[in-house]
Structure formats: structure tokens, C-alpha cells
Amino acid sequence: MQPFRYHVLACDQHKPDGLPCCKGHGAAEVIALLRKELARLGLLDEVQVTVTGSLGLCERGPNWVVYPDGVWYSGVTPADVLEIVTEHFQQGKPVERLRNPSESSVKAEIIANRNRMLGAQKAQDAAGVLPDDFQELIRGYQSSRIVLTAIELDIFSEVARSGEQANATTLSNTLGTEARGTETLLNALVALSLLTKEGGVYANGLVATRYLAFGAPDDARAALKHNLSLWNTWSSLTDRLRTGKPVDFTSMAQRGAEDWTVPFIAAMHRNAAHRAPLVVRSVGADGVRRLLDIGGGSGAYSIAFAQSNPTLSADIFDLATVLPIAEGHVANAGLSARVRTRAGDLTRDDFGGKSGDSYDLVLLSAICHMLGPDENLDLLKRAHAALMPGGRVAIQDHVMNDNGTAPRAGALFAINMLVGTPNGSSFSLTQYRQWLVQAGFSDVQHVRLPGPNDLLLARKA
Numbered sequence: 001m002q003p004f005r006y007h008v009l010a011c012d013q014h015k016p017d018g019l020p021c022c023k024g025h026g027a028a029e030v031i032a033l034l035r036k037e038l039a040r041l042g043l044l045d046e047v048q049v050t051v052t053g054s055l056g057l058c059e060r061g062p063n064w065v066v067y068p069d070g071v072w073y074s075g076v077t078p079a080d081v082l083e084i085v086t087e088h089f090q091q092g093k094p095v096e097r098l099r100n101p102s103e104s105s106v107k108a109e110i111i112a113n114r115n116r117m118l119g120a121q122k123a124q125d126a127a128g129v130l131p132d133d134f135q136e137l138i139r140g141y142q143s144s145r146i147v148l149t150a151i152e153l154d155i156f157s158e159v160a161r162s163g164e165q166a167n168a169t170t171l172s173n174t175l176g177t178e179a180r181g182t183e184t185l186l187n188a189l190v191a192l193s194l195l196t197k198e199g200g201v202y203a204n205g206l207v208a209t210r211y212l213a214f215g216a217p218d219d220a221r222a223a224l225k226h227n228l229s230l231w232n233t234w235s236s237l238t239d240r241l242r243t244g245k246p247v248d249f250t251s252m253a254q255r256g257a258e259d260w261t262v263p264f265i266a267a268m269h270r271n272a273a274h275r276a277p278l279v280v281r282s283v284g285a286d287g288v289r290r291l292l293d294i295g296g297g298s299g300a301y302s303i304a305f306a307q308s309n310p311t312l313s314a315d316i317f318d319l320a321t322v323l324p325i326a327e328g329h330v331a332n333a334g335l336s337a338r339v340r341t342r343a344g345d346l347t348r349d350d351f352g353g354k355s356g357d358s359y360d361l362v363l364l365s366a367i368c369h370m371l372g373p374d375e376n377l378d379l380l381k382r383a384h385a386a387l388m389p390g391g392r393v394a395i396q397d398h399v400m401n402d403n404g405t406a407p408r409a410g411a412l413f414a415i416n417m418l419v420g421t422p423n424g425s426s427f428s429l430t431q432y433r434q435w436l437v438q439a440g441f442s443d444v445q446h447v448r449l450p451g452p453n454d455l456l457l458a459r460k461a
Contacts, residue, residue: 002068004048006089009065013054016132022061030062032206033081047089056110072100146188148231151224153177157214159195159204166202222266233419240419265325269298275451276304282447282455283394285309292317292359292386295346295367299326303333314339317351347375351386358388365396372423373431380439387460393441395456398426409452432456
């Protein structure tokens with residue numbers, strides 16, 4: 001079977017430092033460029049690209065194999081990509097200067113590399129050396145801290161601004177940082193493929209150019225700064241387990257705007273703006289007259305619902321410190337007449353429903369994980385009271401198995417809640433069902449969504 005005209009197997013394997021590999025030779029960049037050129041030339045439906053592990057020619061990467069021709073390319077650079085696409089994939093002529101001409105020598109090289117790898121693994125195992133992937137797991141904080149410091153100092157913006165003058169001395173002077181340390185950090189960012197370096201001049205790599213510099217097409221700096229706060233809380237995990245409570249916990253209402261609220265809401269907005277259309281389609285906006293968005297944050301979900309239904313009005317219920325951010329997003333969307341804000345505390349305030357102000361839909365997106373079981377039951381009871389008969393509640397959050405061990409993202413996020421909140425966690429489908437039924441809801445449905453969060457829908461009788 002040949003569903004595509006060509007099938008490219010492109011190696012992007014990463015190996016420990018000191019060992020040759022395609023990723024170390026820049027495979028990620030050439031694969032990204034290959035996909036870009038295929039899209040530009042309208043060839044995506046003719047050429048399938050599959051990223052693979054090692055193809056066995058590690059010293060000469062990046063390596064590609066093109067089927068059904070059986071052409072093995074080695075040493076592919078960004079400058080070669082367009083030539084391969086136009087010559088080979090459009091005209092059917094392999095690029096001879098890049099292909100491996102001898103089957104026997106390729107096979108011998110692959111076997112030799114495999115035998116060396118197996119020998120090294122056997123020696124490591126005999127010596128009791130920790131597995132490479134486990135050692136990388138343990139050292140994961142190193143890369144994270146390097147990138148967070150670069151974002152904190154806004155290094156990528158300054159590199160972009162400095163252009164051809166972006167050397168270590170110039171950047172150090174502009175940033176007001178110590179010279180040796182600045183150069184060391186810049187070199188580490190090159191090693192992480194976020195910067196490039198040529199002749200002592202640094203430039204932003206693909207990821208930094210798109211996401212990490214001022215004026216970037218998808219500038220994510222504000223959202224990523226939330227991780228600076230998380231760095232501190234995650235560092236307290238051991239003390240959290242010993243004391244049974246978060247270290248230096250402060251409520252959302254008490255946290256500073258610039259160092260916590262603004263980065264936090266920016267992070268939530270970036271995620272919500274991407275997921276909101278999916279949630280709207282899954283929940284359905286038809287027939288919804290009034291929406292209550294509890295803990296609505298930036299207002300991304302209320303905006304999406306209002307855009308989907310021109311007769312829908314929404315109330316964003318959140319802390320007074322958050323609402324100005326939401327109001328700005330709502331105004332930018334031109335929806336201030338239909339999307340309003342209400343200040344309050346979701347842990348204790350009534351949401352309405354007692355004087356003709358009932359809602360058709362209550363949305364709880366990324367809220368329940370902040371609270372404990374008793375708090376969530378109380379929250380759902382107050383949400384139930386705010387709904388008109390037949391109204392619905394929609395919960396978007398991590399939904400765990402009964403063991404609390406999967407999905408992986410939810411299990412790790414439970415640690416985030418452990419160190420950051422008194423009672424928050426990731427909860428199971430069984431727990432959500434129990435709370436919803438106890439709160440007076442029926443017809444509980446679990447809707448799986450792409451990504452880490454699912455939906456739970458239930459109806460007020």
C-alpha cells in the first residue's frame with residue numbers, strides 16, 4: 001500500500017552529550033523547514049513526514065530515508081531542503097550529492113553503530129550507571145532555570161533589538177548584568193537551541209523569534225512569567241510534605257498584581273483562547289440566554305460563547321483584582337454590551353438564582369482543582385442554585401482515573417496544587433459524579449477533549 005507518493009523518515013533522536021546524533025546536528029530545524037516548504041508548495045498530501053529515532057548513521061546526520069525510492073540522505077542542512085523538495089519530490093530526481101550511494105557501506109555503518117551502542121549499554125549496566133533518560137529527568141530543572149532567567153531578564157527581546165551588535169559585552173551592558181555570567185548564560189541558551197551564535201554575535205532561534213521576544217508573532221513572555229512564581233512554590237514541595245500545608249500560602253485576593261495576578265491571568269488567557277472554541281462546540285451555545293462564568297479570569301470563554309451566539313449574555317464572576325484584565329479583553333472583542341463582570345469570592349458568595357436572575361449555563365473552567373472535596377461540593381450547590389430548571393453546568397478540568405495516577409499531566413498538576421493551595425488537587429471522574437449528584441444535578445456526561453483537560457456536563461432537574 002502506498003497512500004502517499006513519498007514517505008520521509010527523518011531522524012531527530014537526542015543522545016546524551018558527547019554522543020553524535022541527528023538532533024545535535026540540527027535535525028529539528030531541517031525537519032521544520034521541510035514541512036514548511038511542503039506546505040508552501042502544496043505537497044503535504046503527497047509527501048508524508050514521520051519523525052523517527054536513530055537511523056544508525058549518527059555521525060553524519062541529519063539523516064532522512066525517502067520511500068518508496070529507498071534513498072538515504074545524510075548531512076541535510078537548511079540550505080539543502082528546498083533542493084530536495086523541488087528536485088526529488090516535485091521532479092522525481094534524487095539529489096545525488098546528498099544520498100548514500102552504497103547499500104553495503106550504509107548497512108555496515110549502521111551495524112557498527114548499533115554494536116557500539118549495545119556495548120556501551122552493557123558496560124553501563126554492569127557498572128550500575130544510572131540510565132541516561134533518568135539522569136536527564138533529574139537534571140530537568142537546569143534547562144528550566146536557564147530559560148526562566150532569560151525570560152526574566154528579557155534577553156530575547158534585547159537580542160532582537162541589538163541585531164548585529166548582539167555580542168556578550170553589548171548585551172551585558174544593556175541588561176545591567178555581570179559580563180562573565182551573561183556570556184555563560186547566552187552560550188547555554190545556544191546549547192538549548194534558543195539562540196544561535198556566529199562570530200561572537202548571538203541571534204534568536206526559531207522558538208525565541210516566534211514566542212520570546214517583544215513584538216514576536218505569538219509573544220508568550222507575560223504568560224511564561226507565571227512559571228517564575230511556580231518555581232518558588234515547587235521548590236517548597238519537601239517542606240509541604242513535612243508540614244502538611246503550603247509554605248507561605250496567600251490567597252489569590254492577597255497576591256500582588258504585577259508579580260502574580262497579571263502573569264497568572266496571562267498564562268490562563270493564552271491557554272483559554274486556544275481551547276475556548278473547542279469548549280463552546282462541545283458544550284453548545286444554542287439556546288443559552290445567560291451564562292455565568294465562575295472564576296472567568298481573562299474572559300476568554302465568555303467571549304467565545306458570546307461570539308458563537310449573538311443573543312447570549314455572560315457574567316464573568318471573579319476577584320476585583322482580576323476583573324480589569326477581563327474587561328480589557330472584552331472591550332477589545334467589542335462585547336462590553338453583552339459580557340459584563342461581577343466581583344466576588346467563588347469560595348463563599350451566592351451566584352444568583354433567587355430573584356429572577358437565573359442562568360441557563362454555569363461554566364467552571366480550571367476552577368475545581370483549586371479547591372478541596374468539601375469546597376467543590378459547596379461550590380456546585382451554589383452553582384445549582386443559580387441555574388434555572390433544566391440549566392446546565394459545564395466543568396473543564398483534569399479528570400483522573402480512580403487511582404489518581406493517570407493521565408500523567410493530571411498527576412503532575414496535582415503536585416502543583418499540593419504546593420500552591422491548601423486543599424486543591426486533580427480529581428477523578430467518580431469524585432466529580434458524586435459531587436454533582438449530591439449537589440442536585442443529573443444526566444452527568446464525561447466528554448473527552450484533546451489536551452490535558454476534559455469536560456463534565458450535568459443538568460439541573
